[in-house]
Amino acid sequence: MSGHIIVWSVTIAQLLLVGAMGCALLRFIRGPRAQDRVLGFDALYVAAMLLVLTMGIRTGSTIYFEAALAISLLGFVSTVALAKFLMRGEVIE
Amino acid sequence: MTPLSELPVWVALLTAFFLLLGSGLTFLGAIGLLRFKSFYERIHAPTLGTTWGAGGILVASMICFSALQSRPVLHEVLITIFMVVTTPVSLMLLARAALYRDRTEGNDDVPPFEPTDELSSGR
Numbered sequence: 190m191s192g193h194i195i196v197w198s199v200t201i202a203q204l205l206l207v208g209a210m211g212c213a214l215l216r217f218i219r220g221p222r223a224q225d226r227v228l229g230f231d232a233l234y235v236a237a238m239l240l241v242l243t244m245g246i247r248t249g250s251t252i253y254f255e256a257a258l259a260i261s262l263l264g265f266v267s268t269v270a271l272a273k274f275l276m277r278g279e280v281i282e
Numbered sequence: 283m284t285p286l287s288e289l290p291v292w293v294a295l296l297t298a299f300f301l302l303l304g305s306g307l308t309f310l311g312a313i314g315l316l317r318f319k320s321f322y323e324r325i326h327a328p329t330l331g332t333t334w335g336a337g338g339i340l341v342a343s344m345i346c347f348s349a350l351q352s353r354p355v356l357h358e359v360l361i362t363i364f365m366v367v368t369t370p371v372s373l374m375l376l377a378r379a380a381l382y383r384d385r386t387e388g389n390d391d392v393p394p395f396e397p398t399d400e401l402s403s404g405r
Contacts, residue, residue, distance in 0.1 A: 191286075191287065191289040191290065191294030192286050192288075192289075194294040194295060194297075195286055195289070195294050195297055195346070198301050198302055199301060201302060202302060202305035202339070205302075205305040205306055206305050206308060206309070208312070209305075209309045209311070212312035212316045213312050213315060215316060216315050216316055222321065224379065224380040225321055225324065227376055228315070228324060228325055228328065228376065229315065231372065232311070232312055232327075232328035235336065236308055239308060239331070239335065239339050242339050242340070243301065243305070243339060245343065246301070246343050246346050249285070249347075251347065251355075254357060254361075258360065258364070261361060261364055261365060261368075262364070265368040265372055268372040268375075268376065269371070271376075272378075272379045273375065275379040275380070275383060276382055
């Protein structure tokens with residue numbers, strides 16, 4: 190009973206997160222200017238991190254947590270680097 | 283460590299509620315990212331996913347793993363703190379960069395450079 194509840198809710202949550210990733214990817218492809226693409230990339234990695242976490246809930250193993258932590262760390266660094274590049278034309282001055 | 287099918291039903295229902303809350307809010311934020319008209323409207327939308335979207339899924343993960351391992355599992359708080367600290371920083375940097383780009387190109391729909399410069403230097 191409770192196994193069914195968790196598996197079904199995780200499936201629906203994963204479908205919603207994949208839909209969110211699709212919207213962010215569409216914005217990444219379509220975005221009229223560079224800052225829109227960076228924003229779409231930011232939303233894309235957040236949704237991917239949440240998708241990895243829901244996979245962890247489904248399998249019941251904590252290894253996925255560390256993957257999610259690494260994704261969020263690298264995503265933050267890359268968003269900051271891209272924003273710095275848009276601002277100054279250089280990442281490290 | 284108990285298997286997933288032997289959890290109490292209320293734990294499963296609570297986990298399902300927070301999972302659906304978080305993923306639904308993330309999806310709504312992504313739709314907003316797709317549909318808003320200007321960049322400065324669009325930059326608000328994904329924060330729905332980074333605040334309650336991530337929060338709901340992390341709370342669901344905390345509840346589920348605490349029940350599975352019969353002890354409080356709190357390491358998801360790390361991701362929560364990290365998201366709460368880093369999202370405003372990265373989006374503020376991005377918005378400032380976009381504002382700077384729009385101002386140097388002379389677009390009319392953003393406020394011009396602050397008048398404080400000429401006040402302090404001119405008089």
